[in-house]
Amino acid sequence: MGSLKYGVSVYSYVNDFGSVMTLEDAFDHIADTGATGIEILGEGQVEGYPEPSAAWLDTWFGLVDRYKLEPTNMCSWIDTRVTLTRNLTVEEGAADLAQDLRLAHRLGFKFLRPKFGVTSHELDPDPQWEAYVERNLDLAHQLGVVICPEIHAPTPIKHRVTDAYIAFIERTGTKNFGLMIDTGIFQDRPLTHWGSHQINDEMRQHMAFLNGIAVPPEQFLEIAQYVVFIQAKFHDIDDSLEDLNIPWRPVMSAILRSGYSGWLSSEYEGLRSPWRAIDQVRRQQVLLRKLEAEYEAGLLA
Amino acid sequence: MLEHQLIQSTGFRNIGPVGARTGFAVRIRIPNYHGTRLSQLDGFTVTVDGEVFPFEHNRLGIRDEVYTLAELREETSARWGLLEWGEILVDKPGGLAAGIHKVEVLARIRYSYFPPDVHVFPMHEARLATLCMA
Numbered sequence: 001m002g003s004l005k006y007g008v009s010v011y012s013y014v015n016d017f018g019s020v021m022t023l024e025d026a027f028d029h030i031a032d033t034g035a036t037g038i039e040i041l042g043e044g045q046v047e048g049y050p051e052p053s054a055a056w057l058d059t060w061f062g063l064v065d066r067y068k069l070e071p072t073n074m075c076s077w078i079d080t081r082v083t084l085t086r087n088l089t090v091e092e093g094a095a096d097l098a099q100d101l102r103l104a105h106r107l108g109f110k111f112l113r114p115k116f117g118v119t120s121h122e123l124d125p126d127p128q129w130e131a132y133v134e135r136n137l138d139l140a141h142q143l144g145v146v147i148c149p150e151i152h153a154p155t156p157i158k159h160r161v162t163d164a165y166i167a168f169i170e171r172t173g174t175k176n177f178g179l180m181i182d183t184g185i186f187q188d189r190p191l192t193h194w195g196s197h198q199i200n201d202e203m204r205q206h207m208a209f210l211n212g213i214a215v216p217p218e219q220f221l222e223i224a225q226y227v228v229f230i231q232a233k234f235h236d237i238d239d240s241l242e243d244l245n246i247p248w249r250p251v252m253s254a255i256l257r258s259g260y261s262g263w264l265s266s267e268y269e270g271l272r273s274p275w276r277a278i279d280q281v282r283r284q285q286v287l288l289r290k291l292e293a294e295y296e297a298g299l300l301a
Numbered sequence: 302m303l304e305h306q307l308i309q310s311t312g313f314r315n316i317g318p319v320g321a322r323t324g325f326a327v328r329i330r331i332p333n334y335h336g337t338r339l340s341q342l343d344g345f346t347v348t349v350d351g352e353v354f355p356f357e358h359n360r361l362g363i364r365d366e367v368y369t370l371a372e373l374r375e376e377t378s379a380r381w382g383l384l385e386w387g388e389i390l391v392d393k394p395g396g397l398a399a400g401i402h403k404v405e406v407l408a409r410i411r412y413s414y415f416p417p418d419v420h421v422f423p424m425h426e427a428r429l430a431t432l433c434m435a
Contacts, residue, residue: 014334018384019305044335044383075335080413081420082377083340117413126413274305 003261004292006285007037007072009231010045012268012277015196017045020274023059027067029278033285037072038064039231039265042100044075046107050099060107072263073111073148073180073229076100080117080126087117090128094135097147101136105143111229111263112145113180123155130168133177140176148180148229154209156185157219166226178228181220184269187212187245191235196272217250224258235270237283241290252291253300264288303330303386307426308406312388315396315434322396325349325432326362326388331381332408332424339368339376343409343421345389349402354391356409363387399435404428 008030013021021029023045030038043049047056064071078096082088088096097114104112116125116132133147140147155161162179169177190211191199199210220227236244255264266284268277294300304310312328327347331337344356361368363381367390381387389406405427411420 011334015305018330019303022302041335041383043337043380047382047384049336049380049382077335077337077414079338079341081411081417082338082413084343084374084411115414118416121416123414123416 003259004256004288005037005261005263006033006035006288007039007070007263007265008033008035008281008285009039009073009265009267011039011041011075012266012281014277015272015274016277024063027063027069029281031067031069033266033282034289035266035285036068036070037263037265038069039073039075039267040071041075042103043077046103050103057106064108071108071110072265073113074100074104074107074109075113075115076104077115078117078129078132080128087126088128090131090135093128093132097132097136098139101140101143101145101147105145110145111148111180112140113148113150113229116149121154122159122161123152124161125149130164133168134172137172137174137176141174145176146228147177150180150182150231151185152182153184153187153213156213156215157223162223166223169226179223179226180229180231181227182231182233182267183246183251184233185213185215186217186247186251187235188214188247189245191245191270193235193271212245217247217254220251220254221258224260227260227262229262230255230260230264231267232264232284232288233267233269234280234284235268237280237287241283241287243284243287248287248291249300252288253295256292256295256300303384306428307332307408307424308404308428308430309386310430312386313402313404313430313432315432316390317396319434322435323394324390324392325397326390327404327406327430328386328388329406329408330386331383332406332410334383336380336382336385337410339363339373339379339381341411342373342381343411344370344373345409346407347389347391348405348407349397351403354393356407358392360390361387362390396435397432399432401429401431404430
């Protein structure tokens with residue numbers, strides 16, 4: 001067995017969940033891939049968010065126990081532009097983050113990904129992010145939860161956003177804040193669909209990231225010491241087990257050579273069509289394990 | 302469970318007393334992949350058989366509350382969960398005729414993590430829907 005841990009995000013099943021898939025179905029699909037971790041959207045899979053009922057909590061823990069899945073990461077959002085006329089104050093943003101940390105901990109999650117509001121097309125987070133997080137570092141430490149904002153296309157690794165998060169880690173010396181890498185940053189071939197839409201030329205002009213920002217996988221090695229979680233974003237794996245957008249061979253090679261030993265959490269984000277994600281996730285789980293085995297056999301440089 | 306599409310079949314109905322209908326309702330899922338505060342929604346334009354009912358005038362009913370657009374924009378406590386439905390309430394004296402209609406919804410949802418100039422994101426869906434009782 002290798003050093004990586006494999007999980008699946010329920011977000012992968014976004015076009016099934018709630019209409020053709022229950023939470024228990026999602027647990028079943030994930031466990032059957034051989035994955036041992038489950039990632040969720042807090043305000044998505046948690047009914048009654050932010051204060052689920054005792055009955056729902058019983059259901060949750062029953063599923064975790066029955067399917068032997070470990071809660072990995074819970075995703076949350078900080079609604080910076082809370083109304084059209086005003087932004088959250090630092091106190092409000094910090095309180096929302098605290099609420100999600102407590103909920104994540106209560107459900108057994110070890111990681112929390114807050115999505116901060118942004119101020120630019122390069123996705124610079126609202127500068128208040130630093131105060132939201134700093135005010136919660138002690139709480140995160142007490143709860144044993146690591147806060148991990150994601151580095152997500154179109155933001156590459158070599159960028160002021162990543163630099164600022166790393167500077168924060170260095171300045172505070174915290175172990176409760178780290179980087180989440182979304183492997184969509186390594187996408188080097190164009191997507192064909194975005195959501196349920198076929199991508200046209202106009203969309204490509206306005207959203208160049210749909211063609212892939214192609215971060216060189218080797219750059220992962222430079223920031224690996226700060227990476228605490230990987231969302232294994234992907235869109236389309238064909239009938240020959242080839243990923244049409246993400247270059248997994250060099251990506252897995254870099255991840256494995258870095259010594260990263262955390263979660264790889266499948267995050268399907270391809271064509272939004274019911275029933276499509278279930279098998280796509282299975283394909284990715286097979287593909288990633290196969291590459292890890294090749295690496296261990298010395299076949300993956 | 303909910304129907305897969307944004308616009309639900311059930312819940313497309315006239316409102317107000319029979320013979321003196323005041324309008325109609327269109328039941329939808331949350332137009333997002335996760336639940337949100339209601340203030341993250343910025344109204345719903347509804348089009349039925351080509352007749353446009355602009356978002357500024359429509360209300361949202363969820364659970365036991367009804368919100369005007371102004372109220373929706375300021376509602377930072379109440380939330381809409383992924384597994385809950387809401388209904389767009391549209392004024393139309395006399396209501397709609399029973400039968401099959403082409404119904405379109407343009408939902409305006411706000412994402413703080415989208416760049417500010419594009420943070421009101423339109424989500425459009427259209428379908429044929431059947432209104433049962435005039």
